[in-house]
Amino acid sequence: MNTALPVRDGYRRRHEFLGFSPPLLGEEECLEMLDTLRSDWISTGPKTRLFEAEFARYVDAPRALALNSCTAGLHLALVTAGIGAGDEVITTTMTFAASVNVIEHVRARPVLADVEDDTLNLDPRLVEAAVSPRTRALVAVHYGGHPAELGALEALAEQRRLLLIEDAAHALPAWYDGRMIGGSANPVAFSFYATKNMTTGEGGMLTGAADFVEEARVLSLHGMSRAAWGRYAKGGSWRYDVAAPGFKYNMTDIQASLGIQQLRKLESFQVRRREIVGLYDDAFRTESALETPVCRPGIEPAWHLYVLRLNLDALRIDRDRFIEELADRNIGTSVHFIPIHMHSYYRQKYGYQPGDFPVAERAFERIVSLPVYPRMGLADAEDVALAVLDVVREYRR
Ligand SMILES: *Cc1c(COP(=O)(O)O)cnc(C)c1O
Numbered sequence: 001m002n003t004a005l006p007v008r009d010g011y012r013r014r015h016e017f018l019g020f021s022p023p024l025l026g027e028e029e030c031l032e033m034l035d036t037l038r039s040d041w042i043s044t045g046p047k048t049r050l051f052e053a054e055f056a057r058y059v060d061a062p063r064a065l066a067l068n069s070c071t072a073g074l075h076l077a078l079v080t081a082g083i084g085a086g087d088e089v090i091t092t093t094m095t096f097a098a099s100v101n102v103i104e105h106v107r108a109r110p111v112l113a114d115v116e117d118d119t120l121n122l123d124p125r126l127v128e129a130a131v132s133p134r135t136r137a138l139v140a141v142h143y144g145g146h147p148a149e150l151g152a153l154e155a156l157a158e159q160r161r162l163l164l165i166e167d168a169a170h171a172l173p174a175w176y177d178g179r180m181i182g183g184s185a186n187p188v189a190f191s192f193y194a195t196k197n198m199t200t201g202e203g204g205m206l207t208g209a210a211d212f213v214e215e216a217r218v219l220s221l222h223g224m225s226r227a228a229w230g231r232y233a234k235g236g237s238w239r240y241d242v243a244a245p246g247f248k249y250n251m252t253d254i255q256a257s258l259g260i261q262q263l264r265k266l267e268s269f270q271v272r273r274r275e276i277v278g279l280y281d282d283a284f285r286t287e288s289a290l291e292t293p294v295c296r297p298g299i300e301p302a303w304h305l306y307v308l309r310l311n312l313d314a315l316r317i318d319r320d321r322f323i324e325e326l327a328d329r330n331i332g333t334s335v336h337f338i339p340i341h342m343h344s345y346y347r348q349k350y351g352y353q354p355g356d357f358p359v360a361e362r363a364f365e366r367i368v369s370l371p372v373y374p375r376m377g378l379a380d381a382e383d384v385a386l387a388v389l390d391v392v393r394e395y396r397r
Contacts, residue, residue: 013387315396
């Protein structure tokens with residue numbers, strides 16, 4: 001078999017396609033899920049409350065609210081803070097659409113800022129330059145799981161009386177200067193989407209100060225004064241009050257069943273992620289056509305992504321072709337992200353031009369996210385590294 005596969009200079013192509021980021025679910029998740037299905041409560045209830053409590057304890061958060069997505073958490077943070085029409089919110093262009101779409105949802109104006117060249121996180125100096133009298137909040141994204149420069153951003157937020165919201169979709173678990181992301185009084189939104197470091201299929205968590213999170217909790221379920229679980233339990237009353245026109249953003253106990261068990265496995269997931277990162281770093285560090293991701297002092301990243309940068313001057317192919325070559329070698333990859341200002345909605349609405357965010361644009365041209373997830377064995381990681389080095393060898397200028 002596979003005699004038709006190319007074998008060059010000892011390089012042997014992987015037989016099976018390696019997906020970019022499949023989840024790792026086991027027997028524990030199945031049993032917890034069955035337990036929930038066989039119980040009398042499958043929507044928001046005891047499992048969701050347990051997941052919230054265990055999550056809050058894990059990231060050392062004052063309070064946690066389980067939701068149906070990270071996007072819901074970001075949206076609720078803005079609504080709870082009363083941010084709306086006429087307000088400006090500063091965020092990064094190097095992010096997923098959700099971080100910015102939610103600012104549009106509350107009819108505020110997203111003000112984009114460029115990123116630092118090494119981490120691709122918001123550049124605090126550019127954020128400071130973008131602050132206007134209308135600025136109400138900052139949305140800092142911990143790109144790839146490497147925390148943004150929180151010290152500088154928090155100081156700026158305090159000085160200019162801005163709310164700092166953290167998009168921690170990639171940053172579970174991650175540490176900045178000895179403290180865990182999610183452990184602060186800022187609103188922090190996590191994602192349990194299928195590709196993230198742990199998953200509930202779809203899901204999210206909003207952490208932050210207890211009173212802020214409890215206000216968000218009311219808004220997460222129609223603005224009702226009391227959750228259904230409380231109403232339908234024995235001794236519960238049918239009566240409730242709608243205090244605000246809220247949303248339908250609650251997590252279900254079915255999702256929480258996965259979350260409870262995934263969270264318990266997260267430490268072991270991270271051990272594998274770090275092993276894969278170490279293997280990639282060792283394989284690529286001395287290759288001048290490649291740049292490995294940075295990790296600043298005092299940081300423990302979540303390694304949600306391994307973003308390799310191509311030194312395009314050293315190659316005869318561009319990033320898109322590099323990705324095709326890896327796909328030909330049965331390696332799935334992705335790109336994080338197409339900068340927000342390059343998407344048609346934002347380009348047309350705000351008139352962005354090429355060159356407006358030069359650091360993000362230059363990075364976008366040459367980034368490739370390699371597979372890094374706990375379901376990968378080290379042999380898979382080796383296949384990835386060998387495939388990358390084979391593409392470099394074939395297309396070196
Ligand atoms: C995945 C992601 C989100 C959205 O998470 P959902 O749970 O799918 O809503 C937000 N921001 C970033 C940076 C992401 O990668």
